[in-house]
Amino acid sequence: MADLSKKTVERLCVYHRELLELENEGTDHIFSHQLAKRAGVSPVQLRHDIMGIGYSGSPARGYEISEMLKSIAKQLLSTKQQNVAIVGIGNLGRAIMAYFHGRRENIRIIAGFDSDLQKINRTISGCYCYSMNDIERICKYHKIKAAIIAVPEREAQDIAEKLSQAGIRGIMNFAPVRLVLPDSIYVENLDMALTLEKVAYFARQ
Amino acid sequence: MADLSKKTVERLCVYHRELLELENEGTDHIFSHQLAKRAGVSPVQLRHDIMGIGYSGSPARGYEISEMLKSIAKQLLSTKQQNVAIVGIGNLGRAIMAYFHGRRENIRIIAGFDSDLQKINRTISGCYCYSMNDIERICKYHKIKAAIIAVPEREAQDIAEKLSQAGIRGIMNFAPVRLVLPDSIYVENLDMALTLEKVAYFARQ
């Protein structure tokens, strides 16, 4: 398996999603420029990305959707279900749990964690919630390798370290703070305040 | 005003936030390597970014926080309050409205829009909500140039076009779909499903 860049992985996910939709619509073949348009990238870039995963289309018919899906999935998606945890069952945490509940089959939010006693030992938005004390046990039991942080800013670093301790290798962080963690842990910050500032900046230019 | 790259703008926002916190803590000077650590970047990159905005520190004392804040703000932040709109007052929209309410003074979510009659003409999570019919009028009246899309996927493209019509120049899009819009409109996608897939991918590597 070649190691794909962060950007390439991101785009492959987009292609995968668009291809799934096309397949549902009953389409069986597609040209690079068509798929590129749907994905919001240039056709050359799409072909370049596809080159990286070893799949080939035909100059005459373009890409065969079902085969291409298989190739992308082989590179990106785990063969078995990937279990994900979420820490912080607040406004945002609940919205996320509700959103992901029963949605993706490959990735599943399987456990919630919170320090608030009101929230633990019950199912919220389709996801069972545990005490923070259970975090290591549950993560190891369910082989959870990725987690979502949706706790207040000041708690985030501490939670990140606990997750690291529990064997987590990837974190999607919503707290507006840069986590300091070993390089072996992949962190993706979804920082809304920051993003909105960026959007506001470019909207002015 | 030099035109800063997307990445640089993003990092400057992080520096700005960290500097504000440092100022609150009573610190008045800081060295590049200290601030860089807090921001999660390399010291060289930080100095490079700072070079771009024209501010200079002293080799002896490092950067003067209050001055540096002013310089960054001058480049990034609007002098007047920037009003932002949000379309889609669902689970996510409400969480966002609650989060931003009374938080930032520079950027403010000033109007919500939804097609659901239950939600319009009242204040939800600290933000007044309007009918979709009012979108152009309100956006122009409040000089809204940036907007958040939090409507279901299938509605997003249509809403984006309506926003474009209403004079919006920047969009933060939460719907898992690539919006097709003129290049003059800056779009930032916060695609959680995609991001989670990416995190899961790198967590496996």
Next chain:
DNA sequence: ATATTACTGTTAAATAAATAACAACGTTAA
């Protein structure tokens, strides 16, 4: 005074990413 130190700002080099260029190849139409 002067050397040392630890930092900054800036230029140069290296790396990463996107774009362009084009040969190879089926398909279609003449």
Next chain:
DNA sequence: TTAACGTTGTTATTTATTTAACAGTAATAT
């Protein structure tokens, strides 16, 4: 049968971004 077409895969080129190198500088210690 063959020429024209439109598309792919791949290699080059360009552009963007990051990292490294180092001269300049103010404070401090000698």
